[in-house]
Amino acid sequence: MNLKRVYAIFVRQFYLIRDNPTRIFQMLIWGTVDIILWGFTSQYLTTIAGPGPNFALVFLGAVLVWDFMSRTMQGITTSFLEDSWSRNFLNLFASPLSISEYLGGLVLISISKSVIGFAILLLVAGAIFGFSILAYGFSVLSFLFILFLSGIALGMLGVSMMFRFGPIAEWFIWPLPALISPFVGVLYPLSTLPGWMQSVGKILPPSYVFDGLRSIVAGGEFQATSFAMGVGLAIFYIIIAYIVFVMAYRRAVRTGIIVRYSAESLS
Amino acid sequence: MNREPVLQVKGLRKSYKNTVAVDDVSFEVQPNEIVGLLGPNGAGKTTIISMILSVLKPTAGTIQIGGKDIFKNREEALSQANFAAVYAQLPGNLTVAQNLYAFGLIYGVENLKQHIDKLIEEFNLERFRDIKCGTLSSGEQTRAALAKAMVNSPRLLLLDEPTASLDPSTAQIIRHKMKEYARNGKGGVLWTSHNMHEVAEVCDRILFLSHGKILLEGNPKTMPQEYGKKDLEELFITVAREPLSLDA
Numbered sequence: 341m342n343l344k345r346v347y348a349i350f351v352r353q354f355y356l357i358r359d360n361p362t363r364i365f366q367m368l369i370w371g372t373v374d375i376i377l378w379g380f381t382s383q384y385l386t387t388i389a390g391p392g393p394n395f396a397l398v399f400l401g402a403v404l405v406w407d408f409m410s411r412t413m414q415g416i417t418t419s420f421l422e423d424s425w426s427r428n429f430l431n432l433f434a435s436p437l438s439i440s441e442y443l444g445g446l447v448l449i450s451i452s453k454s455v456i457g458f459a460i461l462l463l464v465a466g467a468i469f470g471f472s473i474l475a476y477g478f479s480v481l482s483f484l485f486i487l488f489l490s491g492i493a494l495g496m497l498g499v500s501m502m503f504r505f506g507p508i509a510e511w512f513i514w515p516l517p518a519l520i521s522p523f524v525g526v527l528y529p530l531s532t533l534p535g536w537m538q539s540v541g542k543i544l545p546p547s548y549v550f551d552g553l554r555s556i557v558a559g560g561e562f563q564a565t566s567f568a569m570g571v572g573l574a575i576f577y578i579i580i581a582y583i584v585f586v587m588a589y590r591r592a593v594r595t596g597i598i599v600r601y602s603a604e605s606l607s
Numbered sequence: 608m609n610r611e612p613v614l615q616v617k618g619l620r621k622s623y624k625n626t627v628a629v630d631d632v633s634f635e636v637q638p639n640e641i642v643g644l645l646g647p648n649g650a651g652k653t654t655i656i657s658m659i660l661s662v663l664k665p666t667a668g669t670i671q672i673g674g675k676d677i678f679k680n681r682e683e684a685l686s687q688a689n690f691a692a693v694y695a696q697l698p699g700n701l702t703v704a705q706n707l708y709a710f711g712l713i714y715g716v717e718n719l720k721q722h723i724d725k726l727i728e729e730f731n732l733e734r735f736r737d738i739k740c741g742t743l744s745s746g747e748q749t750r751a752a753l754a755k756a757m758v759n760s761p762r763l764l765l766l767d768e769p770t771a772s773l774d775p776s777t778a779q780i781i782r783h784k785m786k787e788y789a790r791n792g793k794g795g796v797l798w799t800s801h802n803m804h805e806v807a808e809v810c811d812r813i814l815f816l817s818h819g820k821i822l823l824e825g826n827p828k829t830m831p832q833e834y835g836k837k838d839l840e841e842l843f844i845t846v847a848r849e850p851l852s853l854d855a
Contacts, residue, residue: 427696
């Protein structure tokens, strides 16, 4: 892997974000809306429930870390979309750039965007609601790691869909996090769900994160087995997503999709 | 001096289900040579260029750039090539300088910043250096795309209708630059155009494509007479409309 080429993909996206305030606004606005919505919901629930569970940790914290995963995924998909919107694939893939270097660049920009975005959202949540992520203890970093890997896998899967089905598939990518959120128990334990939904949830790595966070809030210990399970599953999905992307790329080279990528659908 | 062909295409074929887009095409481009790839719309020119750029997999045949197979040694082969095409402008959401910087990194260019300054001057882009490519006129965008095509001083330069959106004066300057590049450097150029006067002016050799096959090959200055035609344009029209009449 040539790191200069990885940096080239990163720096292109960096210029785009730096030079256009709407991209920075987009990075923060939805997370901020979620914080305000769930922050006040948590405050209200605390008022009516009286002394007992810390709703800010149960809801606001969960929404924040879920937003971190969505942001990581979108860090990859929106960067890919920038290349799609500006019809840049021919310039990129007719160069010595390899698939792993391209994806490496997207992951690098995703790390930067999600970490900066998350830090700002934490500050907002702290300033408005007095929320601190460290209330979960330092083990929260382990959970963020699982969500980060999950976001990468989901992002790679999303861009594979776009490579396979063309720009029209963009409309399937945006709701991907929302589609899986009911199965991973962001706001409720998996046991709340019907059996078949629990089975789906058990093969999705974020389920182990929210399970672990709830356990800590309830005064339990950090569950190393859950963490290992979450990391293992997330790595497995990254490998699968990479293979799917490579297959979509090879198909694109076989059929000539890259040359005529602006077509709405490529079936 | 290395006289190995900069581009070697052998038995190239591309078929889609029942359609054959390119059929057993073989040719070479030598160093310092400009080869014209001509043919009517749908003859297979862009399909051949896409295969050379490795964005389209051939059904059969091999392609080597500077002696490196583009599918077995993709990185080494494509590091020696670059292209400009009317259908592949630079991303409109970055400035000229930003685009050249990103592509310079991709192509592993040494002393990149100085090289970008030189290219910007060479292609008369000083005024547009910090302007987003999407806001440039089509002629200015083409000059920016040509600057990107030269960013790695490629051994093989692929130009798909490079002067299509340029005014006659700028087109002449670009033709002159490309000729100078081919004559004085170590690179070769594969050039497609529908402007027969341009082809006659810049190309050392031309390949006429019809229905995915090379029908004729020769010197653009002498070919029209050899086939009893007034000029290259008349020969082109015959290739496009009555290719069988040339067999005799």
